[in-house]
């Protein structure tokens with residue numbers, strides 16, 4: 001498998017959940033959810049959604065993110081694919097441009113492709129993809145890695161073009177997750193499966209804008225628990241969070257991710273709606289071979 005297909009998202013997402021895509025595939029196989037609609041109310045880099053879509057596990061993907069920059073990026077990639085690719089192709093990756101893009105990101109008037117490109121540019125040129133953080137290599141570019149270390153133009157353009165080719169199966173929205181989830185709570189909508197990856201309870205080192213407080217975590221737990229569709233939720237394993245999902249089956253696991261230039265082992269937890277059969281493997285630890293075996297068994 002090439003790097004390109006392994007990392008389908010054009011965005012680097014701090015603490016990105018790409019590693020759990022295999023677990024989600026396994027869950028979909030075990031629960032006969034392959035071919036259903038797949039929904040991510042907190043999409044971020046949306047790497048699980050894109051993997052499921054491209055590999056045929058999800059028929060359609062519904063991605064939502066409240067962050068205006070993240071939303072503008074996905075919207076540009078889906079609807080102004082050629083223009084966005086031309087911007088990537090023609091914009092030099094230098095500190096001067098980095099400063100310009102930061103002004104755009106922080107301006108209250110930027111929108112559309114201008115904001116989408118600024119979000120993408122800063123996500124790809126900042127340390128650990130932290131959109132509000134510092135540039136790779138430092139402002140004087142004296143570090144061992146330079147600003148363009150994660151900016152392989154042809155590979156990134158390919159990922160955006162691939163998304164553009166699948167645009168007919170992707171629905172993007174820009175709502176608060178609680179309102180968004182409530183809209184799915186209609187038993188008449190097609191079979192859907194939701195994966196929620198809310199902001200962590202313990203706020204990271206500015207990984208992304210995290211405005212969630214205890215009341216917000218409680219509100220989404222209530223909305224999720226009322227869903228008529230199968231769902232999973234992943235979080236940092238904190239007693240305050242487990243208390244919000246008292247009836248849900250849960251598994252704890254470790255996910256190693258790179259953030260703020262150091263590798264750390266997260267103590268994560270995943271909750272499952274009561275109708276789901278839970279694979280006997282840990283999220284983050286499922287190999288492609290294990291998925292292939294399960295898929296063949298399901299098709300036999």
Ligand SMILES: C[S@@+](CC[C@H](N)C(=O)[O-])C[C@H]1O[C@@H](n2cnc3c(N)ncnc32)[C@H](O)[C@@H]1O
Pocket residue numbers: 013015016017018041042043044045046047048064065066067070175176177178197198199200208209211
């Ligand atoms: C933990 S990240 C999701 C990461 C994603 N699973 C990935 O692998 O890239 C949480 C995302 O939720 C978004 N977000 C924060 N508050 C939100 C809200 N109230 N409604 C919808 N999205 C929100 C943030 O912008 C961020 O992109």
